[in-house]
Amino acid sequence: MEDKKQESGSQPKKAITRRSFLRGAGLSTAGSVLLTTNAFAIDYNEYPVAGEEFGPDAITIKMKVNGITKSLSVEPRTTLASALRDHLELTGTKVVCDRGSCSACTVYLDGEPVNSCMLSVFDVGEKEVTTIEGIAKDGELHPVQQAFIEHDASQCGYCTPGMVMSCVHLVDNNTNPNLEDVKKATRGNLCRCGTHPHVFKATLDASKKTI
Amino acid sequence: MDTRKDKFPHGIPGHNLSEIEREIPIEEPPAWPVNDKLKVIGKRVTRIDALDKVTGKAKFTSDMKLPGMLYAKMLRSKVPHANITSIDISKAKSLAGVHAIHLIENVQKEGEENKGGKYPQVKYAGQPLGGVAAESLEIAKDAIKLIEVNYQNKPFIIDMEKAMEIGAPIVFDVPIAQQEDGGDVGEVHDGSKGKGNVRGPSTSSFFGGPRGDLAKGFEEADLVVEKTYRTQVHTHMPLETHGVVVDWRADVMTVYASTQNTANVRNEMANVFNLPKSKVRVVCEYMGGGFGAKHSAGSFGPMAATLAKKSGRPVWLMLDRQEEHISEGNRPSSIQYLKIGAKKDGSLTGIQQRSHGTAGVGLGAGVGRIAQVLYPCPNFATEQYDVLTNAGPGAAWRAPGNVQGAFGLEQAIDELAEKLNKDPLKYRDLIDKSEVRKVERQRGAALFDWSRRQPAGSGKGTVKKGLGVGQSTWPRFVTLDSSVEVKIHKGGGVEIRSSVQDIGTGTKTVLAQVVAEEMGLEVKDIKVNIGDTFFPVGPGSGGSVVTGSITPPTRNATYEAKKELLKLVAKKWEKDSSELFIKDGQVGHKTDANLKMSFKEATKLMRTSQISKTASRSDDYGGFQQPWGLAFGDLGSVQFAEVSVNTDTGFIKVDKIVAAHSCGRPLNIGQLESQIHGGVIQGVSYALYENRVMDNGTGHMMNANVDQYKVPFSMEIPEIETVIVEEYSARSSTDAYGIGEPANIATAAAIANAVYNAIGVRIHEIPITPSSILKALNKVS
Known part of the structure; x- marks a missing residue:
């Protein structure tokens, strides 16, 4: 808490750090975050910076997602997953366990996979977010996506975006992965339909096509 | 009745394929040949919605966002009984x-508990109270x-065996009704019979009741195996x-539902709110898994609508x-006593089964029909009891009851084989009369290399390998209330509509394949619009009924629509329409090769914008075993398991599963493999990992999350090979069936048999954990 300076003019008694929000400790008196004209939103419209304190009311922040800088009005307790799904309507990112143990919400922050359900949207800062919607470029599928289609690597499809994110990251960073590498890359991805064998096959096949 | 005779492929290619003549209704399409001679049926056709899934564009119910939409949360009980x-x-x-806030109030009915209370009595921790x-x-x-x-707490009971004791806290003081969630098929569990928390028994199924004379059967036996097997409660996850988005407008209530049964959800919502079915629309375009638990609108559906x-x-x-x-279903536990008698020659003389299981506050904790029907045996009786406890209700789970039943039966058969000094696979050749399982045993054993199996516990070293086998059967259920509409649009475009959902x-994809094959088009030419109750009613996705129920009317409606289109072309060509065909998108004539017209051109001859044909599931050729839709034959399967067991740490790894399955005429090989993988992986999970842990002191589930509710992730996934046996029985215009249940039934039994083969000590309870291995080896107490 020491590293957070209190903003003058804010409501000191109500102010709650983003971390305590993520612990679920906060009770909000904030109003709607859904309405486009949000009376409670403070016009901030900057990338949040570490060390500042916000909340509990919504403020407008900037975030770069799939190459486009977006403005969104969010309460500090908002996770990145919720910001993507509920505010930017990028619903390919799924929330399954909501506590970092299933990887369905995997997105990249500056190219590195993270669980977006475990990250405050305020912690994104100037880092660029890539979601499943940003993997195909100019309508062209990534070889992993193409291989997922060819090898029937999705069933119900709910874990698929997270699986694709894990496998794309592997294939983009390892030109010659083996089965063990694919298993390691997807070891955090929960799938209940049992797509794993076809996910493994598809990813190995895709890696051959990306060399 | 207008009928005609037609010859159909019959039997198993590479084994006993022949032809059979059937008398069929005159309007049914001609017999399809075996898959080898078809263009898109039985092939690896890519899933038509895969692109949406891999790009994140597929919109699931949970992804819905409507203008002005509110978000709801349920209020749930914090105590188990109050x-x-x-x-x-x-x-x-x-x-x-x-x-908006809504509290669930007691619906006062004569003869029910707590009839004077304003709110319903709480029966388990997590029970919905409001929203x-x-x-x-x-x-x-x-x-x-x-x-x-404010709760007035009552004594509660969580542990099933303690709930069976005299003097245990009583969960329900009154008879309770049979649980009907649309997912189970044919089991009768009567909550009005029995004493205290123990209800039942159920002693019969649609295959009949007890048969023969058990006492005589065991008298004739030279050998008897008598054991008790235990299985845990596990949740669908x-x-x-589960959930809905409800948009209730003046003239129609639209329910976007994550469901495996749009029609049932519509019926429930119409019933609860006293609306005509025409004014409730249930839509499910994509849904993220159900495995049996998502047939109902539950309490969340009416809650969302009320809010x-x-x-x-x-x-x-x-x-x-x-x-x-906690609240949306689980596979009930079981404690199964099984006694099997056999003569020295191996023939079975008697099977006695008695089971107790708990589906919490629900019913349906039986062990299925597998002991009754898998192997012919003249003397058989079962008693299946439900034990009520203050825990969340069970729900149908892939092959309800039968997975538990197979775990007991298929181990007991192995134990019997060992007493008879017979190889377990050869012993099944002797007692199993199923032709398809015989082929599955042969082909599966060859692929698996069963011949390398060593005597139990004979491996050297710390890590011991074991091989095991398990078999299963699942009935061929057909839902007769299965309808589709097929449309040909003027200027091209073919569409199929039904309320049936893709879970x-x-x-x-298989619907598109069936239409494409019959219409002589490609799969990409077919638009599939399903999962919407404004379309003709299709079956729920449970009991492996969908493929067998909905693909025959799909083909038949397509055939009718095609005939109508061909009549228009025939008129133009001044030919008889029966001489015309469509192949590769071209209308042609059987004898005059010069006559050709593209499908698209042909549709321009239509006077109206569309040809629309609706068809419903007709009776099977030759009828049913039971008129409500129990077809002849079964879905037989054989699974082989290879495990490694570390005898120092107790660590078990499933190295390989070979799964040999049949589902009549296979429609899509890639998708079948996928579904079999899923059944197997869930079976591995059931055998080794997952377990609902309840706290007896508070009545709460202790691992209601993903991190502590252990299921296999990629590192635990075995190598899985599938054998799909084509089996033609000439019973419908597609002769195809599903695979959802069969894929999951035998796995845990095969693994348990393999663990025994590895360590030489039999474990009668799942999940088999390192702790249970070490206990079995007397390495810990």
Whole structure:
């Protein structure tokens, strides 16, 4: 808490750090975050910076997602997953366990996979977010996506975006992965339909096509 | 009756394929040849909705966002057994952003418990009590925390064996009705019979009741195996939780539902709100898994609709992970006593089965029919009891009851084989009369290399290998209330419509394949519009009924539509329409090769914008075993398991599974493999990992999350090979069936048999954990 300076003019008694929000400790008196004209939103419209304190009311922040800088009005307790799904309507990112143990919400922050359900949207800062919607470029599928289609690597499809994110990251960073590498890359991805064998096959096949 | 005779392929290619003549209704299409001679049926056709899934564009119910939509959260009981004296919602009501609160009130019925109470009695921790709709999910959650519920606690019981004791706290003082969630098929569990928490027994199925004379059977036996097997409660944990988005407008209530049964959800919602079925529309375009638990609107459906009505806004109500584990279904536990007698020659003389299981506050904890029907045996009796406990209700789970039943039966058969000094596979050749399982044993054993199996516990070293086998049967169920509409649009375009939903099994794709094959088009030419109750009613996705129920009317409607189109072409060509055909998108003539017209041109001859044909499932050729839709034949399967067991640490790894299956005429090989993988992996999980842990002291589930509820992730996935045996029985215009249940039945039994083969000590209880291995080896007490 020491590293957070209190903003003058804010409501000191109500102010709650983003971390305590993520612990679920906060009770909000904030109003709607859904309405486009949000009376409670403070016009901030900057990338949040570490060390500042916000909340509990919504403020407008900037975030770069799939190459486009977006403005969104969010309460500090908002996770990145919720910001993507509920505010930017990028619903390919799924929330399954909501506590970092299933990887369905995997997105990249500056190219590195993270669980977006475990990250405050305020912690994104100037880092660029890539979601499943940003993997195909100019309508062209990534070889992993193409291989997922060819090898029937999705069933119900709910874990698929997270699986694709894990496998794309592997294939983009390892030109010659083996089965063990694919298993390691997807070891955090929960799938209940049992797509794993076809996910493994598809990813190995895709890696051959990306060399 | 107008019938004709037609010859159909019959039997198993590479084994006993022949032809059979059937007398069929005159309007049925001609017989399809075996898959080898078809263009898109039986091939690896890519899933038609895969592109949406891999790009994140597939919109699931949980992804819905309607203008003005509110988010809802359920209020749930914090205690397992209580009367509610009061609920104070005043603080929640005044929270900014809250739009509606609804509390579930007691529907007072004569003869029921607590008939004077304002609120229903609480029977398990997590039971729904009410709900809040607010402008964000966070506000709804905050509001729930502000609601004060006063409980008058009652004694409760969680542990099943303690619940069976005299003097145990009683869960229900009154008879309870059979649980009907649309997912189970044919089991009768009567909650009005029995004493205390022990209800039943159920002693019969649609295959009949007890047969022969058990005492005589065991008298004739030279050998007897008598054992008790135990299985745990486990929860479905579909990735997308149960839930709905309800948009209730003046003339229609639209329910976007994560369901495996749109028609059933519509019926339930229409019933609860006293609306005509025509004014309730249930839509499910994509849904994130169900495995049997998602046939019903539950209490969340009516709750969302009530909140939508109160607030005048659409309401989103998806459960969270914890609620999903606690309230929305599980596979009940079992304690099964099994006694099997055999003569020295191996023939079975008697099977006696007695089971107790708990589906919490629900019924349906039987062990299925597998002991009754898998192997012919003249003397058989079963008693299956439900034990009520203060825990969340069970629900149908892939092959309800039979997975538990197979775990016991298939181990007992192995134990018998060992006593007879016979190889377990050869012993099954002797006692199993199924032709398809015979072929599966042969082909599976060859692929698996069963011949390398060594005597039990004979391996050297710390890590011991074991091989095992398990078999299963599942009835061929047909839902007769299965209808589709096929449309040809003027200027091209073919569409199929039905309320049937695709729960991830690939139903959309096989429907497109069937239409494409019959219409002489490509799969990409077919638009599949399903999962909407404004279309003809299709079956629920349960009991492996979908493929066998909906693909024959799909083909038949396509055939009718095609005939109508060909009549138009025939008129233009001045030919008889029966001489015309469509192949590769071209209309042609059987004898005059010069006559050709593209499908698209042909559709321009239509006077109206569309040709529309609706068809419903007709009776099987030659009828059913039971007129309600129990078809002849079964879905037989054989699975082989290879395990490694570390005898120092107790660590078990399933190295390989070979799964040999049949589903009549296979429609899509890739999708079948996928579904078999899923059944096997869930079987591995059932055998080794997952387990609902309840706290007997508080009545709460202790691992209602993903991190502590252990299921296999990629590192635990064995190598899986599938053998798909084509089996033609000439019973419908597609002769195809599903694979959902069969894929999951035998796995745990095969693994248990393999573990025995590895360590030489039999473990009669799942999950088989390192601890149970070490206990079995007397390495820990």
